[in-house]
Amino acid sequence: MAQAETSYYVPHGSHWPIIGSVAVCTLMVGFANYLNGVSWGTPTMMVGLAILLFMLFGWFGTVIRENEAGAYNEQVDLSFRWGMFWFIFSEVMFFAAFFGALFYARQYSIPWLSGEGSGVATNTFLWSGFEGSWPHAANGPENIGGDYKPMPAWGLPAINTAILLTSGATLTWAHHALKANHRAQLIIGLFLTVALGAIFMVLQGVEYVEAYQHLGLTLGSGIYGTTFFMLTGFHGMHVTIGAIILAVILFRCIAGHFTPDRHFGFEGAAWYWHFVDVVWLGLFIFVYWL
Amino acid sequence: MSTVAADDHHDHVESPYSIKRWLFTTNHKDIGTLYLWFSLIMFFIGGFMALIIRTELFEPGMQFVDPQFFNSMTTMHAIIMVFGVVMPAFTGLANWLIPMMVGATDMALPRMNNWSFWILPFAFTMMLSTLFMDGGGPAGGWTLYPPLTLQTGDALPFVILSIHFMGLSSIMGAINVIATVLNMRAPGMTLMKMPLFVWTWLITAYLLIAVMPVLAGGVTMLLTDKFFGTSFFNAAGGGDPVLFQHIFWFFGHPEVYILILPSFGVISSIVPTFARKPLFGYASMVYATGSIAFLSFIVWAHHMFTVGMPLAGQLFFMFATMLIAVPTGVKVFNWIATMWRGAMTFETPMLFALGFIVMFSIGGFSGLMLALAPVDFQYHDTYFVVAHFHYVLVPGSIFAIVASVYYWLPKWCGNMYSEGLGKLHFWLSTIFVNITFFPMHFVGLAGMPRRIPDYALQFSDFNALATIGAFGFGFSQLIFLYVVIKAIRGGEKATSQVWENAEGLEWTLSSPPPYHSFTTPPVIK
Numbered sequence: 001m002a003q004a005e006t007s008y009y010v011p012h013g014s015h016w017p018i019i020g021s022v023a024v025c026t027l028m029v030g031f032a033n034y035l036n037g038v039s040w041g042t043p044t045m046m047v048g049l050a051i052l053l054f055m056l057f058g059w060f061g062t063v064i065r066e067n068e069a070g071a072y073n074e075q076v077d078l079s080f081r082w083g084m085f086w087f088i089f090s091e092v093m094f095f096a097a098f099f100g101a102l103f104y105a106r107q108y109s110i111p112w113l114s115g116e117g118s119g120v121a122t123n124t125f126l127w128s129g130f131e132g133s134w135p136h137a138a139n140g141p142e143n144i145g146g147d148y149k150p151m152p153a154w155g156l157p158a159i160n161t162a163i164l165l166t167s168g169a170t171l172t173w174a175h176h177a178l179k180a181n182h183r184a185q186l187i188i189g190l191f192l193t194v195a196l197g198a199i200f201m202v203l204q205g206v207e208y209v210e211a212y213q214h215l216g217l218t219l220g221s222g223i224y225g226t227t228f229f230m231l232t233g234f235h236g237m238h239v240t241i242g243a244i245i246l247a248v249i250l251f252r253c254i255a256g257h258f259t260p261d262r263h264f265g266f267e268g269a270a271w272y273w274h275f276v277d278v279v280w281l282g283l284f285i286f287v288y289w290l
Numbered sequence: 291m292s293t294v295a296a297d298d299h300h301d302h303v304e305s306p307y308s309i310k311r312w313l314f315t316t317n318h319k320d321i322g323t324l325y326l327w328f329s330l331i332m333f334f335i336g337g338f339m340a341l342i343i344r345t346e347l348f349e350p351g352m353q354f355v356d357p358q359f360f361n362s363m364t365t366m367h368a369i370i371m372v373f374g375v376v377m378p379a380f381t382g383l384a385n386w387l388i389p390m391m392v393g394a395t396d397m398a399l400p401r402m403n404n405w406s407f408w409i410l411p412f413a414f415t416m417m418l419s420t421l422f423m424d425g426g427g428p429a430g431g432w433t434l435y436p437p438l439t440l441q442t443g444d445a446l447p448f449v450i451l452s453i454h455f456m457g458l459s460s461i462m463g464a465i466n467v468i469a470t471v472l473n474m475r476a477p478g479m480t481l482m483k484m485p486l487f488v489w490t491w492l493i494t495a496y497l498l499i500a501v502m503p504v505l506a507g508g509v510t511m512l513l514t515d516k517f518f519g520t521s522f523f524n525a526a527g528g529g530d531p532v533l534f535q536h537i538f539w540f541f542g543h544p545e546v547y548i549l550i551l552p553s554f555g556v557i558s559s560i561v562p563t564f565a566r567k568p569l570f571g572y573a574s575m576v577y578a579t580g581s582i583a584f585l586s587f588i589v590w591a592h593h594m595f596t597v598g599m600p601l602a603g604q605l606f607f608m609f610a611t612m613l614i615a616v617p618t619g620v621k622v623f624n625w626i627a628t629m630w631r632g633a634m635t636f637e638t639p640m641l642f643a644l645g646f647i648v649m650f651s652i653g654g655f656s657g658l659m660l661a662l663a664p665v666d667f668q669y670h671d672t673y674f675v676v677a678h679f680h681y682v683l684v685p686g687s688i689f690a691i692v693a694s695v696y697y698w699l700p701k702w703c704g705n706m707y708s709e710g711l712g713k714l715h716f717w718l719s720t721i722f723v724n725i726t727f728f729p730m731h732f733v734g735l736a737g738m739p740r741r742i743p744d745y746a747l748q749f750s751d752f753n754a755l756a757t758i759g760a761f762g763f764g765f766s767q768l769i770f771l772y773v774v775i776k777a778i779r780g781g782e783k784a785t786s787q788v789w790e791n792a793e794g795l796e797w798t799l800s801s802p803p804p805y806h807s808f809t810t811p812p813v814i815k
């Protein structure tokens with residue numbers, strides 16, 4: 001690898017951002033039209049997605065090439081670190097909104113609808129006889145989505161918790177191997193992490209099928225189904241993205257990228273994975289268990 | 291490999307007439323310029339909508355537009371002014387100024403910087419295009435409360451997704467600012483030596499990253515409630531429409547500080563220059579900004595006093611809100627103390643800064659009145675609220691932005707602007723802004739509701755006056771456009787110092803500054 005430069009690297013003009021804007025815009029216009037029931041919505045979305053993938057390949061590819069050519073000094077590295085850190089913080093706040101909705105439903109809206117506190121009048125006059133509780137009968141006074149059974153914590157979800165925690169450990173193992181320059185261990189550790197992530201997603205899929213087919217629990221099952229599927233769904237999306245990122249890092253490791261003391265790409269992906277892990281712990285405790 | 295080596299020829303600048311330069315640029319000054327022009331264009335679009343509203347309100351009765359369109363004008367006007375004018379203008383200023391102020395070459399993440407900007411034209415095209423859709427544009431108010439907003443026609447998913455898009459842009463812009471401030475300062479530029487504009491933007495960026503995702507979450511819930519059968523805001527399914535208000539205002543109140551904190555930084559730069567005295571109480575300004583940011587997270591339900599809340603909640607949010615007056619008071623005190631016995635002169639930037647201090651304080655006082663829960667029961671959703679937030683936004687944020695343009699324009703383009711026209715712009719703006727918004731206090735206290743296209747007869751005179759003021763204010767801004775274009779195209783050459791007593795690293799660079807600000811870090815005393 002080339003020597004790191006001394007001055008801060010300011011790239012020349014780049015066409016990737018504008019391609020990114022076109023991509024996301026196409027994706028959004030397609031999605032909005034799909035939601036409005038317009039026939040060309042879905043194909044437009046696909047086109048947008050394709051452009052987006054092209055942009056991601058191109059943009060990250062450029063960054064990786066520049067990095068391998070030694071264009072980035074320590075200061076650039078630190079900018080990437082701050083960037084990643086605050087990006088993850090923004091993701092935390094995104095999940096916070098959904099956790100907030102969950103706590104609000106459990107602490108306030110269900111009890112109020114059932115007549116607690118200042119909800120007496122609401123219950124008496126609007127929803128007389130409704131006795132909501134969490135997690136059973138938490139689909140509201142109109143039993144939206146029909147009867148359902150809540151998802152038990154100590155089956156698949158507990159196994160999934162173990163899987164994600166293990167994947168965190170294998171990832172840390174890979175990191176230590178990278179720092180000690182044990183490339184074989186690094187690749188095995190990373191591979192195990194990605195594999196565990198994939199298993200997690202498969203089990204999540206099994207759980208969703210179980211919910212829809214046997215528990216009568218759907219996205220439309222009132223606020224319980226809503227918070228259950230929105231939280232686990234967004235989390236699952238993040239696991240998928242995290243696993244893809246880690247897979248890219250795995251290929252880069254196989255291609256010989258990263259050195260024991262310079263490997264922000266690896267670390268950034270690892271931070272992201274740990275973040276996804278921590279969100280899951282929150283989910284396990286508040287969505288499944290308590 | 292060639293892309294990597296290209297960095298060595300950084301003196302090569304493409305012609306300003308090349309489209310590619312503007313589309314692909316990674317330069318903080320180019321991007322700053324793009325942001326500022328975008329913001330100015332949106333200001334005229336949003337202002338045009340305000341004039342449609344004011345035209346309809348010139349006299350009672352329905353004259354020009356139908357109520358649905360009227361409502362979509364108030365909604366769009368607000369979204370454009372907030373997300374399309376004030377936020378991009380401040381991001382533009384941040385782009386231009388922060389690297390120069392901290393002694394950096396450029397922003398920390400230049401490619402992402404380009405993306406932050408180039409999202410905006412797409413997002414706003416999407417937003418504006420909804421006006422032509424079945425069911426018209428969004429008309430439920432910029433607060434997007436369900437269930438009303440869920441009755442929007444085809445526009446709904448476009449509006450929601452464009453808000454996601456704008457949020458993406460703001461978050462990336464904010465991340466860039468934080469990375470630049472934390473990582474790109476020249477050696478010796480300690481945090482407590484940073485200009486206040488940099489400090490206020492650092493804290494603003496933190497607020498942005500903390501709350502834009504919450505808004506994204508909230509509007510996502512609207513989307514799924516409408517299209518995917520979720521029950522977040524549906525009481526029949528165990529949800530609650532009030533939940534949206536909590537989420538929205540958890541974003542919304544910090545958002546109003548996002549719209550004002552950088553102004554505080556601007557005013558703290560301008561006042562010392564024209565008072566020819568160092569800023570009074572630098573450290574207390576930093577701490578005051580931090581306290582305001584902290585408090586902004588625990589006051590949101592002052593927008594919801596009339597929704598129904600336990601007494602303890604009312605009291606908590608009332609007192610927490612009133613607490614914000616303390617750090618804000620510290621700031622106003624410090625500006626005045628800076629001017630005390632200063633050798634003051636009144637060039638255009640200073641005039642706008644003084645206008646800011648006086649009229650922002652008026653908005654602050656009406657804000658204090660609104661913070662009192664029992665009183666707010668009366669004022670809520672009346673024109674008094676409209677008067678309040680326009681005082682803090684128009685002679686507040688907008689005046690601060692205009693002041694900074696006059697203050698830094700000679701630095702940016704190398705030419706002085708026309709002082710006479712600048713002063714004319716100031717006086718016309720100040721007179722008309724008060725004619726527009728001051729009467730709204732009276733009609734509000736007398737009970738005229740906001741967001742209505744028609745009103746009772748007794749409100750006629752003040753409304754006619756407000757409309758006259760609005761047109762005057764709107765046309766006065768054309769002077770601004772003219773002054774800016776004229777200065778860019780030529781005029782008296784500016785020195786690098788520009789203002790006799792201006793302090794800060796940006797004044798050590800030539801006017802206009804080199805394409806890459808500080809290629810070698812400056813020495814900081």
Ligand code: HEM
Pocket residue numbers: 337340341343344364365367368369371372375376430431432433676680683684687688726739740741742760763
């Ligand atoms: C340039 C002069 C401006 C004029 C003449 C003006 C006028 C108006 C008018 C007439 C309304 C409608 C009030 C109602 O019917 O309820 C309104 C609403 C609003 N304006 Fe402005 N405005 C101006 C600038 C701004 C700026 C700069 C901002 C923000 C940065 C802003 C933010 C808002 C907001 C948030 C609303 C509330 C919309 C809603 O009710 O959902 N305005 N404005």
Ligand SMILES: [Cu+2]
Pocket residue numbers: 542543546589590592593
């Ligand atoms: Cu507020």
